[in-house]
Amino acid sequence: MVGIVDVAKKEIVSAKTILVVVPDITNPFFSKVFRGIEAVAVTNGYQVILGDTGNDLEREKWFLNLLHQKKVDGMALLTAQTDAATVEEAAQRFPLVLACEYIEGSNITTVSLDNISGARKATEYLIDLGHERIGCIIGPLNSVLNRDRLKGFYQAMSCNNLIVDPVLVQEGDFSFESGFNLMMKFFAIGQLPSAIFAANDEMAMGVIKAIKSKGLKVPEDISVLGFDNLKFSSIFDPGLTTIAQPAFEYGEKVAEFLIRLINKEEIKHEHMFLANQLIVRQSCQQYVKNF
Template sequence: MVGIVDVAKKANVSTATVSRVLSKPGAVRETTTQKVLQAIQDLNYQPNALARQLRRLETKTILVVVPDITNPFFSKVLRGLESVAVANGYQVLLGDTGNDVEQETGYLNILQQKKADGMVLLTARMDSQAIEEVSRCYPVVLACEYIEGSNIPTVSIDNISGARKASEYLIELGHERIGCITGPLDVVLSRDRLKGFYQAMAQCNLTVEPVLVQEGDFTFESGFNLMMKFFALGVLPTAVFAANDEMAMGAIRAVKSKGLRVPEDVSIIGFDDVRFASIFEPALTTIAQPAFEIGEHAMELLMKLINKDEVMREQVILEDQLVVRESCQKNK
């Protein structure tokens, strides 16, 4: 088996020079670098990546923690994260918490045991102090969710503004009796989206009926069940803002199951713009998050932390966009 000593002999340099060419080629003269690279090619030398990583105390692995891998929104975020990680020579290790806070906390141990070089959290439901403590010792970035008052680098949209935009669109269409299906209210972005809904209603002097605000869990099933609850309570709104697309699709299915139509009988707007939103029937009007870009920016921030580069902005807020399709229309 060809080793670094064989390469050094063939190139007539020291083993230290070969190591520098492999790790920091810019620190070696061009002519020497070319001799070493030619020797590597002639001998078909394969550097021992594991040994190199152990010497540098690095794993070339990034841990990404997701609250629910079945939620299609996260697939685009993950693609953005991985595109930057791979370009920088890192692989991504995925941890799915299944919305379990204890499991989320357990993933911190992987970072503390130095089995990964850094972590991107797409969820922030665990004790904020625990995340803060880990972030002081290891590279950590938050994406999508955030911790209020934290200095941990974060990439997200303005969920309050996005929800307000969605609600204002329904109001502009003439709807006044508007329902809201929220996400789980122990999650900061769910609270933000509910806050945006309330702001829009208040700005237009519209009353929010408490019974028309129901807490879901971001799943299709909860959207279906809570829309059916509106029917059961006899308080059918003319429009519904659902805090994510899956719940909006579930609500649409519930309306159809009652023999009614969307948007003719009830207008429904979602949030996220997942892939299925445009091909659902009817195509879903929604707030589009730049999911791929969120992933890209989050991983770029993490690379800076790992490389000990200066991070200029600790909070990156990206723009969302209202995407108008077929699930909303003017109130008759």
């Protein structure tokens, strides 16, 4: 039987128990990763307990301390705000798998996406459509995931000899509201791109809402491309072109690795990169210059 509880409020008794720590369970991406972990764990006779940090560093450290107290058999960490040394030390002593993000130079067993190639693929798609003035709304840059997505954006622009206007690169927080507000900022300062690459689908949807609020159309006036391929992206208006992440598969691989670590089995590849895919829908179109 699966136990999903707030571990900050209830005592944990270890009985083939895996703790999954997420930064924000209301984010559909993390919910889907959790379901993938749960599916494999249940099959192997493990309880799954959810720990939601709410993007709070101290809460993340509290969850990590449960490993030291041996109240859980292993941990899947879907966030990495804690300093690298602390996470490394925990991973050396206890079964721990890092997912979605990674720690540069570490030997922690990790399952992640090649975010650089994903963002580069997204930006190159916009460039292939004829866009040159492309904006980028990135997620929090204290995360290696977002630094990699920004790096991929810059790589694509540089390889095509395109200049990035610094005003058109803005840091959001992955929420719909930040996508909306940052697009409104572009309107306020009078600096409009012909296309926007948003580092997740929720921000991309916020961007589209802002564009529509100004009486403009997507993609006729401004093209928008997201990242994640959330379920709602296919039924949004217009359908969102995006980079798909295999979220459920993330979870499955994390659980497989974690159970092997718990059983002290060998893992040949400490860092697994999962493939990404461009999903083309209706939110982007060919750019035609008006002379």
